[in-house]
Amino acid sequence: MLDDRYGLAFKLYPYAKCADQDAGAPVRHPVVVLGGGPIGIATALDLGLQGIPVVVLDDHEGIGQGSRAICFAKRTLEICDRWGAAAPMLGKGVVWNLGKVFHEDRKVFEFNLLPEDGHKFPAFINLQQPYFERFLVERVREAQTQGAPIEIRGKNRVDAAEVRDDHVLLDVMTPEGPYRVAADWLIGADGAGSPLRKMMGLDFEGRVFTDNFLIADIRMSANFPTERWFWFEPSFKSSGASCLLHKQPDGIWRVDFQIGWDVDRAKELKEENIRARLDAMLGDGVEYEIVWSSIYTFQCRRMKRFRHGRVLFAGDAAHQVSPFGARGANSGIQDVDNLGWKLGLVVAGKAPESLLDTYCAERCHGADENILNSTRSTDFITPKSAISHLFRNAVLDLAERHAFARPLVNSGRLSVPCSYDAGPLNGADALTGGPARTRPGAPCPDAPVADGYLLERLGTNFTLLTIDADAPEAVEDGGITATRLALSTSESPAGALAERYLGDASSGVYLIRPDQHVAARWDVFEADAVRAALHHACAKE
Amino acid sequence: MTLTLDPNLSDPDGVYCDLLAAHEGLSEAESHAFNARLILILGNHIGDREVLKQALDAAARPDR
Numbered sequence: 259m260l261d262d263r264y265g266l267a268f269k270l271y272p273y274a275k276c277a278d279q280d281a282g283a284p285v286r287h288p289v290v291v292l293g294g295g296p297i298g299i300a301t302a303l304d305l306g307l308q309g310i311p312v313v314v315l316d317d318h319e320g321i322g323q324g325s326r327a328i329c330f331a332k333r334t335l336e337i338c339d340r341w342g343a344a345a346p347m348l349g350k351g352v353v354w355n356l357g358k359v360f361h362e363d364r365k366v367f368e369f370n371l372l373p374e375d376g377h378k379f380p381a382f383i384n385l386q387q388p389y390f391e392r393f394l395v396e397r398v399r400e401a402q403t404q405g406a407p408i409e410i411r412g413k414n415r416v417d418a419a420e421v422r423d424d425h426v427l428l429d430v431m432t433p434e435g436p437y438r439v440a441a442d443w444l445i446g447a448d449g450a451g452s453p454l455r456k457m458m459g460l461d462f463e464g465r466v467f468t469d470n471f472l473i474a475d476i477r478m479s480a481n482f483p484t485e486r487w488f489w490f491e492p493s494f495k496s497s498g499a500s501c502l503l504h505k506q507p508d509g510i511w512r513v514d515f516q517i518g519w520d521v522d523r524a525k526e527l528k529e530e531n532i533r534a535r536l537d538a539m540l541g542d543g544v545e546y547e548i549v550w551s552s553i554y555t556f557q558c559r560r561m562k563r564f565r566h567g568r569v570l571f572a573g574d575a576a577h578q579v580s581p582f583g584a585r586g587a588n589s590g591i592q593d594v595d596n597l598g599w600k601l602g603l604v605v606a607g608k609a610p611e612s613l614l615d616t617y618c619a620e621r622c623h624g625a626d627e628n629i630l631n632s633t634r635s636t637d638f639i640t641p642k643s644a645i646s647h648l649f650r651n652a653v654l655d656l657a658e659r660h661a662f663a664r665p666l667v668n669s670g671r672l673s674v675p676c677s678y679d680a681g682p683l684n685g686a687d688a689l690t691g692g693p694a695r696t697r698p699g700a701p702c703p704d705a706p707v708a709d710g711y712l713l714e715r716l717g718t719n720f721t722l723l724t725i726d727a728d729a730p731e732a733v734e735d736g737g738i739t740a741t742r743l744a745l746s747t748s749e750s751p752a753g754a755l756a757e758r759y760l761g762d763a764s765s766g767v768y769l770i771r772p773d774q775h776v777a778a779r780w781d782v783f784e785a786d787a788v789r790a791a792l793h794h795a796c797a798k799e
Numbered sequence: 800m801t802l803t804l805d806p807n808l809s810d811p812d813g814v815y816c817d818l819l820a821a822h823e824g825l826s827e828a829e830s831h832a833f834n835a836r837l838i839l840i841l842g843n844h845i846g847d848r849e850v851l852k853q854a855l856d857a858a859a860r861p862d863r
Contacts, residue, residue: 631812634812634815634816637816637819638815643822643823644827645819645822645825645827645830646819646822649815649818649819653815655860656857656858659857660804660857661804661805661806662803662804662805662806662807662808664806665806665808665811666808666811666812666815668812668815671812
């Protein structure tokens with residue numbers, strides 16, 4: 259009745275009976291999260307750290323097996339750092355910067371992802387998804403001991419959802435039978451196949467790609483460098499139309515073969531057949547052990563709206579992209595970052611419900627950007643027609659000899675955070691000469707400040723960042739406070755703060771949202787203007 | 800004038816996408832004809848025969 263659909267890597271939230279199961283009437287909770295994957299757990303963590311009670315329901319008792327998402331971007335680490343969960347991720351993850359692109363047996367070119375200096379986190383780490391999830395759950399456990407009102411209920415499967423005007427009623431199945439529970443707000447973080455989305459009969463539109471990819475995670479001691487290697491039409495036999503080699507922690511390597519559409523999945527997944535591909539790629543005498551393998555297909559699509567009354571969708575449940583560019587889990591974490599503070603303010607009665615419509619507007623914009631980028635990568639990697647294949651190979655051919663063709667080579671445009679340009683919450687851009695990268699809507703770039711970094715000093719509420727400018731210690735509007743962070747360009751090594759936040763200006767005042775996106779900016783503090791921007795950034799009109 | 804072989808496109812992915820979209824639905828012969836017209840239009844825009852000669856050399860593959 260409640261059979262596992264997959265094996266567990268870590269059993270972290272075993273079933274335990276809760277009081278709700280014996281209650282006469284459904285117990286009502288402010289927030290219920292459907293799904294205990296990375297997006298669901300992160301949502302619970304963000305809300306719990308704000309003191310908002312949250313219950314997570316998952317139909318398993320822990321984290322599923324398989325490396326799945328392996329590339330975690332700088333922005334994801336910065337967000338996790340705000341939750342106090344990034345240190346173990348960085349400690350365990352493999353930092354990489356160099357990528358090499360091959361066509362047949364020739365190296366076309368290599369690229370370096372190394373970001374500019376003065377950021378706390380690297381451009382990317384590779385880390386198996388189960389570790390990423392485990393570190394989030396461990397942070398939840400720690401937060402619980404400090405009083406964060408988070409509850410994770412394993413083996414609690416939601417079988418029906420009845421959406422009312424001001425709450426949602428859920429039928430939940432457990433090993434000890436069913437019970438009902440009510441939620442003022444329901445978060446659908448139940449993954450690409452989202453049962454909730456189907457129960458509610460909601461759309462999920464976009465493109466389906468007709469290609470299969472075979473993943474093999476192998477443990478080997480061979481001395482490959484810590485780089486991302488990508489082959490177009492590799493010369494090694496039976497390797498498929500493209501191939502990716504990428505390092506993970508624990509001496510494990512991710513190998514990805516593009517094997518075409520008409521394949522016999524069961525046959526391809528036989529160890530001897532996977533080994534035949536790997537042997538051809540790695541050469542003779544390389545010893546390895548296959549740790550995990552899987553065949554996947556993918557789609558690029560999203561829901562038309564992420565908010566449906568009291569139900570909000572996040573992560574893969576709301577949008578799916580092809581894996582090229584590491585834009586799946588990384589965009590889901592940005593969803594949580596965007597939703598957490600907004601839902602927190604609405605639940606606390608400090609902002610109108612319409613603030614949640616801006617979650618939909620801003621993150622649909624993010625999803626569209628991710629879908630556009632990953633669709634283009636997919637079209638380049640798997641050309642659909644003879645003419646697109648011809649152009650693709652012409653680009654690769656020219657890129658070997660001419661620099662101009664290299665920006666056209668697309669083996670995945672790696673995830674960078676979305677700027678909410680023209681976003682509904684953006685305020686004044688009144689910093690004359692201010693850099694484009696810190697315009698309203700943009701995520702704050704990190705910068706070295708005194709003994710640490712800017713982002714770790716922004717806190718979890720609104721911040722009034724002043725750089726060589728006077729201002730009061732706090733600005734308040736309707737129960738919401740922006741606390742001042744006063745900095746001087748002289749505190750920042752190599753002029754990084756001035757370059758990233760002032761440009762040609764001599765002073766700057768930034769109103770920064772709890773998710774570290776810029777709300778508005780000016781050259782000097784003016785109380786009415788800042789208060790109006792704070793008002794607007796909380797969707798109060 | 801010298802031929803530019805350094806990156807010069809402000810939005811390479813967008814340009815590439817437009818190029819492929821223009822070919823969508825064309826037969827092989829139609830694609831060839833499209834490319835021929837496109838080259839002639841771009842050549843006229845460049846205008847300089849010397850630059851075009853350098854481009855012809857860059858596009859040729861004497862090594863393979």
